[in-house]
Structure formats: structure tokens, C-alpha cells
Amino acid sequence: MALCVLAALILIWRVVPHGRNGSPRTRHGHTANPLTGLRDLALNGTRENFGLGPGASPTQPFVVVTDWGEAEGATTVVAVADGSASVYRSDGGGSMGGGQAHPEIHAAALKAIEAASAVQPSMQRTSEYPPAGPGNVSFYLVTDAGVFTATAAQDDLNANRGPYAPLAAAMRDIEAEYKKAERR
Numbered sequence: 001m002a003l004c005v006l007a008a009l010i011l012i013w014r015v016v017p018h019g020r021n022g023s024p025r026t027r028h029g030h031t032a033n034p035l036t037g038l039r040d041l042a043l044n045g046t047r048e049n050f051g052l053g054p055g056a057s058p059t060q061p062f063v064v065v066t067d068w069g070e071a072e073g074a075t076t077v078v079a080v081a082d083g084s085a086s087v088y089r090s091d092g093g094g095s096m097g098g099g100q101a102h103p104e105i106h107a108a109a110l111k112a113i114e115a116a117s118a119v120q121p122s123m124q125r126t127s128e129y130p131p132a133g134p135g136n137v138s139f140y141l142v143t144d145a146g147v148f149t150a151t152a153a154q155d156d157l158n159a160n161r162g163p164y165a166p167l168a169a170a171m172r173d174i175e176a177e178y179k180k181a182e183r184r
Contacts, residue, residue: 038096039065039088042078043129043140043147052081055144061116063142066171068154069132076131077171079112085174090131095178105177112170116141119167123148137168 042063047054052062062081067074073090083106088094100106120141126149132138137157141148150164157168 036088038086039076039078040129042080042086043142045142047144050080050082050084055081058145059120059143059148061113061120061141061143061148064112064116064167064171065129065140065142066168067132067138067140069134069136069138071134074131075175077174079109079116079171079174081110081113083107083109085109085112085178087175087178095182102177102181105174105181108170108173108177112167112174115167115170119150119163120148122163123150125149137164139164139167 041049042065045063047062050062055062064079066077068077075090076088078084078086078088084097084100085105085108086094086096116139119139120143123139123141125146126140127147129140129147129149130138132151135154136151137154138151139149152162152164152168156162157165160169
């Protein structure tokens, strides 16, 4: 799985136009984040793409993508049903591959998938995946039946209010486990 993610990152880096200094650019000359392409791969992935077997039901999530909108940018946390997890930042930073190397990250990813399964029935189906705006958190659950979404206010989630608070906490645990692993 880690090799697939690395190959995808290299492919995205090659496909995205680059400026003179080597940084990725959009068609309009603005700097692009190549990790956005990895977010899109997760949102458009299939069980087969991720090497996963069939789910228990068509609406069982196998990927969770959570965007935390901040005034200074966004953080995207991805969990996959095989225990893979990634953290992408709008500034271009991020962490990948920890789910294979660190049992704590692996367990946190699986916990997030479980939390997503609990809230999936309350979410709306979507085919558009905008990132969260400042002060909000957007959740996207990828299933065989399509992608489901919900948005919540960060203040509510931080205060453990609302039906998506356990999922938000599980996704933040992934980020926290990456930080612990980086300190080791």
C-alpha cells in the first residue's frame, strides 16, 4: 500500500504543471498542493484500488476523508479500512505510510472507519467534495454506494457536541498518533 501511495504521489507531481522554481502551479499560475491529488484519489477510490475485499453492505465506509478548515489553511486526514492513514496540509506538508509502520496509527485508522460506519446513515450522498471552510469540518465517507458527506462546526466537535463528534475525535487521534511517531 505504501508503494502505491508513493507511486501516486510521483504521478501527481509529474502531471501537475510546475513553475520555474519547481513548485507546482495551477493553470492560472497559483501554487498548487500536490497532496490535493492524493485527497482526490482517496475520494474517487474503489475497494479494488485499495486492495480491499467486499464490504458487509454497499454503504459500509472503506475510506474516510475529513477536512478541518482553519483560517490559515486546511488539514485533511484520511483513514482506510486496511489501517492506512494519511494527514495532508494545505501548506504542502503531511504524513503518509504510518499505518503500516506504527501499530498505533493503524489502530486509530481502523477506529475511525468504525466510527464512520456508525454515522453513515445520517449523512447525505454527494458527488462534490469541497474542502471545509474556516471553522468547519467536512466528513466524506467513501462506500460502494457512493460518497456520503456531512459538515459540522469545529466548536461543536471540540466540545464533543453532535453526532459527528466521535468520528472527529477518531480522525484527530490519527493526527495525534502521527505526531507521537514523529517525536520517537
